Amino acid sequence: MPPSSAQPGRTATAATPRRRRGEGQWALGYREPLNKNEENKKNDDGLNVRDRIINIYSKRGFDSIDPADLRGRFRWFGLYTQRAPGIDGGKTAVLEPEELDDSYFMLRVRIDGGQLSAAQLRAIGEISRDHGRDTADITDRQNVQFHWIRVEDVPAIWEKLESVGLSTTEACGDTPRVIMGCPLAGVAEHEVIDPTPQIRQIYDEHIGSPLYSNLPRKFKTSLSGCSSHCVNHEINDIAFVGVRDGAGEAGYDLFVGGGLSTNPMFAQRLGAFVRPDQVSEVWAGVCSIFRDYGYRRLRTRARIKFLIKDWGAEKFRQVLEEEYLGYALQDGPAPELDPGLERDHVGVHRQNDGRFYVGFAPRVGRVSGTSLLRIAEIAEEHGSDRIRTTADQKLVILDVEEERIDSIRAALGAEDLQVEPSVFRRQTMACTGIEFCKLAIVETKARASTLIDELEKRLPDFGEPLTINLNGCPNSCARIQVADIGLKGQLVMNADGEQVEGYQIHLGGGMGMTRSFGKKIRGLKTTADDLPDYVERVLRRFQDQKKDGESFASWVGRADDADLK
Incomplete structure (x- = not known):
């Protein structure tokens, strides 16, 4: 068995050297909190806030909420305070958290595997209509996110969700978040394996467990058996990708350490074949390594991607097998990527x-x-x-x-x-943006919608696959680094010397056969108002210059910088 949170690890030859103690790794005996987030988690497990929400805060209202719960432990049940109206992006990094807080919440519903019945979708719709001002977002993590939620209504919302088998437990926070899975699980024509039983087993055995409720940072999981690899194993903390071993048996290839944000990294393949009956314990082993050896001193280095970058895949697999599983995993094949398949299933x-x-x-x-x-x-x-x-x-x-x-x-x-x-409607994504998110600097949803309308008018016959992703801040919730055109929200100067909303531009990113992070060109930015003009201009140049069958990302790789501006 892996060490519990009370017994954070055993000394082993593969353990991190003592010089890493300063990273705050539990397995090396460094248990004292190194920042406010770690102190808050040590003081009380985030899972315990549920009872206070039901019995205290929902009865006494927003002003009764302990700040440590409000901006910390509430996330363990999918609750974030949303941004107070009227605060411009220039103040995002200047104001204190309490100055940014509205008295309403965003609330995420876990939809593990992306699977819903009609009754479940109806319950979600009724909650949005009755408690969220008829607003909701389908996220790129397969969740549904509500807005305008009052703490007084949360117990009734939970009751409705739980009556149809849904939950917000660990939808946010330093926890194992929603388990992503192929939407076509069990029905895809060229499916290698249906991951639904493994998704359910991980959820049933580990989600909501105190063993995994205090991780260094968030922990994102995906399982997929479809040939389009639609849940993006390249950028998840842990990913199980459907493959067949040498004997033709279906199982999973294991990836660890993907993630974007301000330090994007692609997941590393461990070269291990995981049988379906091993998935839950392998998941628990990887999550336990993160819990015990993950870096807790600096939040900016607390994702598992930094640990595996320092260790390397070979050492990570050795620690997993020797310290946590107690057996060696079989070597296995890499997944096959099909360049002709779209991942969105539209x-x-x-x-x-x-x-x-x-x-x-x-x-x-x-x-x-x-x-x-x-x-x-x-x-x-x-x-x-x-x-x-x-x-x-x-x-x-x-x-x-x-x-x-x-x-x-x-x-x-x-x-x-x-x-x-249209390709623009189909392949444009946007994060929540400044409308509701306290981290955002610029607006995204309405801007992206306007961009779609403009491009459909200006380029009605454009048919090349093209992803356009808009993000309101550097954190890349909308995956800007792996988009053909990735737009990172920031304040820029317009032609009159005024500071206005705009975007830094990343070009030519992608996953699958074209795996790469988008290219940044020095000084390449646009104001929000000029965004449709910029995108039209660069797409027309692509159309004029592309070779037969050439993708946008390939063209970006060889184009002159002047043609990308």
């Missing part, structure tokens, strides 16, 4: 049982409770009880009979949920 496609799934695109993930209720209704009217969220802020309805395809396409289209969207 459109109408055949399932392995002869029925069809229908993927459609809300506008940059922004939906309403009313629209979610209508989606549940449309699914049921067309014989489906299975709706899925994707890692690209999209939705999928499974199990549609062929003769119902035209009808469901029309019904979704009537709600502005496009099954055959």
Whole structure:
């Protein structure tokens, strides 16, 4: 068994050298908190805040909330204070947390594997409508995020969610967050393995456990068996990717240490084949290594990607096998990447049982409770009880009979949920932005929506695959470094010398066969108002200069800097 949080590790030849003690690793005996976040977690497990929310704060209101709970432990149950209205981006890094806080919350619902029944989606829609001013976001982590939530309403929200088998437990915080999974699990035509049983086992055995409720930072998991690798194993803390071993048995290839933000790193492949019956304990072993050996001194170095960067994949695997599993994992093959498959599952496609799934695109993930209720209704009217969220802020309805395809396409289209969207509608994502997020510097959702409209007018025949991701700050919730056009929100100077909202531009990022972080060109920025002009200009140059079959990212790699400005 791996060491518990009370017994944080054993001395071993593979252990980190003593000189790393200053990183605050528990396994090296450094248990005293090194910053306020660590002190807060030591004082009280974040899981304990649930009872206080139900019994105290929901009854006494926002002003009764202990600040250590409000800006810390509330996250263990998916709650963040949202940004107070009217605070411009220039004050984001200047004001104290209490000056940025509104008395309302954002609340994330875990949707592990992206899997929802119609009843579950209906419950989510009703919560948005009744408690969140009819606003919600489909995130690129397959969650649904509410806004405008009052603490007084949280117990009733939890009761409704739990009545249909949903939860907000560890949706945020220094915890194992939502487990991402292929939306087509069990129905994809070319699926290597259905990860649904392993997702459920990890959730049942480990989520909400005190053993894993005090990690150095957040811990993101993905499992996928589809051939498009749609949950982006390259940028998760731990990822299990469906493969077949030399004997033809289906299992998983193990990746550790992916992540973006201000220090982007791709996950490292450990070269280990993990059988389905081993997944939960291997997950627990990797999570335990992070808990025990992860860096706790500086929050900026506390993700597992920094540990595996320092150790290397070989040592990480050795520690996993010798200290935590007690057995060696089988060596295994790398996953096969298909350059021709889109990862978002938008459109109408055949399932392995002869029925069809229908993927459609809300506008940059922004939906309403009313629209979610209508989606549940449309699914049921067309014989489906299975709706899925994707890692690209999209939705999928499974199990549609062929003769119902035209009808469901029309019904979704009537709600502005496009099954055959333009490339700009299909492949533009945006984070929450300054409208609600206290970390943001600029607006994103409305800006991205306007950009889509402008590009559809200006470039109506543009058909090349192209991802445009907008982020309100440097933290890359919208994955700007791995987009064809990644836009990092910041304040810039306009032509009149005024400081206005704008974006630093990253070009040519991608995952899969074109795995790379976007190129940054010195001084390449745009104001928010000039953004449509810039994107139109660079896309027209791409169209004029590209070779047959050349992707945007490939063109960026060889284009002159002047053509990218």
